[in-house]
Amino acid sequence: MQNTGNSMAVGLLLVCLTGLVFSEEPPDVKCLVVNVDYVQCMWNGSATPVVNYTFYSRFENGFKECASYVLENSTIVGCDHPYLNLITQRFSKFTTKLKLGNRSFEQFHELKSKVKLNAPVNLTVKNGSDLNLWYYWNHTCNTNCIECEVRHRINGKEWKTILTQKDSYCINLPSNSYLYELQVRGRIGETCGKSDFWSDWSTPVFWGSMRESHGTVANKPSFYSPVQTTILYVVGTIIFFILVIILVRHERIRVILIPVLPDPGKNLTKILAEDNVEEWLPISKGIKEGFKVNYIERVCSVGEYSRNPQSTSESSADQSYSDHSSGSCASLAATN
The missing domain is CATH 2.60.40.10 (Immunoglobulins)
Incomplete structure (x- = not known):
């Protein structure tokens, strides 16, 4: 008797739900062409339906039942139905039909502008x-x-x-x-x-990289994590102090790493004081030798000649003597 009562209660509940559904407006179906691959129609826009509908759709030919239903909390709320050529078929009139029991609800859709x-x-x-x-x-x-x-x-x-x-x-x-x-x-x-x-x-x-106009980096992704950055700072500081200790305690290493540079002002003063500019200028040895004196010029005394009236023969002899004397006063050079 108890089982019979439970069955009657369930039956009455189904009848009431069915009557409630029939008395309400059918859900609104909205369709979208997805990537020109299939048509997706959903009817859970206002709320999730309380019953499962059977879905049918068509372009020109007869209705076809849904190929793949969409579920939400174990309730059918939509359908994904592929078609052969939606590029051209979407210009045709598209009809959908929801069916529940002996009742059905049909809608017409324009899919030309409904492509995502x-x-x-x-x-x-x-x-x-x-x-x-x-x-x-x-x-x-x-x-x-x-x-x-x-x-x-x-x-x-x-x-x-x-x-x-x-x-x-x-x-x-x-x-x-x-x-x-x-x-x-x-x-x-x-x-x-x-x-x-x-x-x-x-x-x-x-x-x-994100840098502002004044050159500072803003929100630039870091290549190191905070822990790695801290370790790098600590290691760098330790290495710095070790180098300072080595430079202070070992003079030879300090001279190698940081050699003493001569004072150019002091050297120039020394060169000018010794009057030895040739040693400072980058002049070749051959050119330097060319500036040294390597010859001696003998002095030739020259006197004024006064001519006295003489005979023609004497005059010719004197003239010949004079020319010979002038020629003998040529400068002679002797090489050292």
Whole structure:
């Protein structure tokens, strides 16, 4: 008798729940084309339903039951259903149907603008041969209809955004003293039926180092942990004191490491005082020898000649004598 009573209670509870569901409005179904791979429809927007619905959908042909249900707390709240060619099929009218018992609820959906792509992947940065900073990325969706929104910022400041149809972006002549951060997201562009949904932002990529204009480093990632930094400071201090002790106690090592430099002012004073500039100037030995005196000039006395009237023969003899005497007064040089 007790089991029979429990069965009746459960039956009445099910009847009440079913009647409650039938008396309420059916849940609203919202569909989205995910990465042009499958259609995802969810009906838990307002609240998680209390019963499990059976889901059907179609474009032109007959209804197809859901291929993969989405569960939430063991309750069916959505469906992921793949189709063959969503690039073109999403322009057709899409119909969904929720079925519970003998009742069914149908809705019509426009999927042309309901496409959400996956975030771009393989975002990389490269310093090009043209000294510009180049970013590259890929899409998991196989279509040429994607437009991208790129945003980048310097040193964590305000984002700057730009739209592009390419899978690359360039920053002209970057500075190594700045930290560049860049992210990308994509959507179906105008040429293939513009979507209302952007993909999520890609994982950010960084280049450079964060330095402010006055040269101080700000929020720069450290290569050492605090413990390693402390150990380096202690070891460096010990090594410094050991070097000081060695320099103080060992004069020979001190002279080798820190040689005594001569006083150029003192040496110059000594050279000028000794009047030996030739020894100080970088003159070759041959040139120095050329400045020494190596010849002696003999003195020749010269007197005034007075001519007296004489005979023609005497005059010729005197003239010949005079010429001979002049020739004998040539300078003679004798080499030492």
